[in-house]
Amino acid sequence: ILNVEQSPQSLHVQEGDSTNFTCSFPSSNFYALHWYRWETAKSPEALFVMTLNGDEKKKGRISATLNTKEGYSYLYIKGSQPEDSATYLCAFCNFGNEKLTFGTGTRLTIIP
């Protein structure tokens, strides 16, 4: 059983502040790490797929880093806006069976 852990479980951030959260995954047999944003009443939407150790990806105010040797990824949001309120999911894909295992998510609430 693969464990993908996300922390914190929930987070309240003042509008305009920056924030980050963590995804931990097994460091062996790494294949890919995904980040998704899931807004209430909508479908999960892909943010990033990362495959190489040291990868850094950026999409607007959101960026992510990847450390496959120690098994963690950080998601950063700069200058939080109310529309950033959502649950952020990471998912680990391992080499071999190429099956995605999701974490339980970090629920982010931006306070206006």
Add this chain to the structure above:
Amino acid sequence: KAGVTQTPRYLIKTRGQQVTLSCSPISGHRSVSWYQQTPGQGLQFLFEYFSETQRNKGNFPGRFSGRQFSNSRSEMNVSTLELGDSALYLCASSLAGQRDIQYFGAGTRLSVL
């Protein structure tokens, strides 16, 4: 380009019944994966189909089954429904499999009474 379409959006069934959910992937996508979301749980992987073949399976009982048609549309069937099967069922499609970006449908909310 149309997104992933799931039908129906909502469903109410009673214990012991069976249910079939449908998922139409994005055109050109050959992989369809199914997930179950229950309160407090992450997305739990059910199975993945690729080119009409089940390629991966999660840890769910045999009551959960699926199939994929030649046009890549997929169905998921749950037989002998239990109260604990009440959940949001999401499907996702991708070009080549779970290592690729997953495009999710809006989900089917199943309530078992």
